[in-house]
Amino acid sequence: MSESPAAPGPLLAIRSLSKFYSDIAVLDRVDLEVRASEIVMIIGPSGAGKSTLLRCVNRIEQPSEGEIVVAGTRMTADRSGGRLVPERPTELAVKRRKIGMVFQRFNLFPHMTALENVIEAPMLVRGEKKDAARERARDLLAKVGLSDKADSYPNQLSGGQQQRVAIARALAMNPSLMLFDEPTSALDPELVGDVLAVMRRLAEEGMTMIVVTHEMGFARDVGDTVAFMDGGIIVESGDARSVLGDPQHARTKAFLVKVR
Numbered sequence: 001m002s003e004s005p006a007a008p009g010p011l012l013a014i015r016s017l018s019k020f021y022s023d024i025a026v027l028d029r030v031d032l033e034v035r036a037s038e039i040v041m042i043i044g045p046s047g048a049g050k051s052t053l054l055r056c057v058n059r060i061e062q063p064s065e066g067e068i069v070v071a072g073t074r075m076t077a078d079r080s081g082g083r084l085v086p087e088r089p090t091e092l093a094v095k096r097r098k099i100g101m102v103f104q105r106f107n108l109f110p111h112m113t114a115l116e117n118v119i120e121a122p123m124l125v126r127g128e129k130k131d132a133a134r135e136r137a138r139d140l141l142a143k144v145g146l147s148d149k150a151d152s153y154p155n156q157l158s159g160g161q162q163q164r165v166a167i168a169r170a171l172a173m174n175p176s177l178m179l180f181d182e183p184t185s186a187l188d189p190e191l192v193g194d195v196l197a198v199m200r201r202l203a204e205e206g207m208t209m210i211v212v213t214h215e216m217g218f219a220r221d222v223g224d225t226v227a228f229m230d231g232g233i234i235v236e237s238g239d240a241r242s243v244l245g246d247p248q249h250a251r252t253k254a255f256l257v258k259v260r
Contacts, residue, residue, distance in 0.1 A: 011036045011208050012057070012177055017066035019052055019232075026052045028232040029066070034177070034225075037206040041213055041223035041240060045255060048229040050212040054179045057210070058101050059092055071098045071176040093125055100170030101179040104186050106162040108154040114141060114165045115150040122172050133172075140168040144198050160191030167198055178202065180211040216259055220244045228252045 010033035019027040027049045034040050042050050055061040057068055059075055062084065068075040075095055078085045087095070108117050118137035122128040128136075141147050144164040154162050163183055170178060180199065184192040196218050203209060203222050213219055219226055223240035228249070236249040247253045 010034055011038075011071055012210075013067075013069045014053075014057070015067045017053070017056060017068065018064050019049075019056055019061060020064045025232050027056065027063075030232070030234055032227065032234065032237075034208060034210060036176075036208055038208055038224050039203050039222055040210045040225045040227060041219035042210060042227050042229060043213065043216070043219060043255070043259075044229035044235075049232040050229050051181050053229070054101065054181050054210065054212060057177075058096060058099050058179055060101075062086070073098060097125065097173060098176040099179060100173055100175035100177070102163070102166050102170050102181065102183050104182045106154070106159070106166045106186075108162055108165060108169075110154050113151050113153055114146060114157070114168075117154075117165055118169045118172050121169065126173065137168070137172060140171050141165070143171070143201075144168045145194065158191055159187045160194045163187065163195050164198055167195075167202075171202075176208065178207055178209045180209065180213070182212050182214065184213070184215060214259065216244060216256070228255065230255070 012034040014030055014032040017027055017030040018025060030053060042053070044050055052061060056063045057070070057075065063076055066076065073095055077087055109120070112120065115134065115137050118140060119130070119133040122133045122136070123130060138147065138150060141150055144167055146161060146164055146168070149157060149161060157165065184195050187195065196215065199211070200222055220240055225237060226240040226243040227234050227237035228243065229235065230251050236243060236247060236252045243252065244256065247256055
């Protein structure tokens with residue numbers, strides 16, 4: 001009998017990840033694996049370490065301990081004599097190519113149009129020619145429902161439109177993994193739906209996503225996995241509907257009672 005092929009490894013593997021500020025552990029030996037095309041929703045109270053986790057994955061923050069591997073690339077810095085060896089900016093930029101990130105605040109360049117915001121990174125980091133970058137940017141703006149806003153500046157766009165430009169900008173780098181850090185928290189309620197609709201389409205298309213969110217209905221409907229964080233650790237994780245509908249840990253139960 002022939003052996004079955006080995007199951008592919010996770011797209012993202014986080015092992016014993018810790019982040020300290022002075023002697024305070026913001027993340028405490030976090031383990032998390034994410035498969036290709038999996039949608040992981042991270043929920044929890046403010047100060048739980050959710051945003052710090054994403055910022056460590058994308059290396060905006062330097063992890064204190066542990067390892068992060070994304071699509072075969074080791075994101076964490078090497079160590080020598082027990083000390084971290086910081087990478088050169090060019091090395092870090094190469095590592096980040098496989099990851100797109102969308103923040104709470106849109107972080108668009110105010111002096112650039114929507115189209116210019118989207119083409120900036122592909123041209124500077126990937127060396128794409130301007131015409132090719134512009135063509136892809138127009139396709140991406142159409143994808144997020146903003147084909148008519150290519151020449152608009154951020155101050156001419158609503159918050160929801162700016163966030164959709166930010167999503168298009170992240171997608172322009174053809175990432176293997178998309179990170180969303182509370183992408184609707186800065187939006188007026190009537191603008192939230194348009195952003196969530198774009199994220200739903202990305203999920204349906206098979207994009208691997210980690211989403212820090214307080215939108216419990218969205219987490220239940222779109223997420224494959226929900227991880228509840230508190231005090232810098234993952235307290236409980238599992239099937240999205242199971243965790244949200246029948247949480248097992250007392251701390252998860254107490255949190256969900258307050259946010260439903």
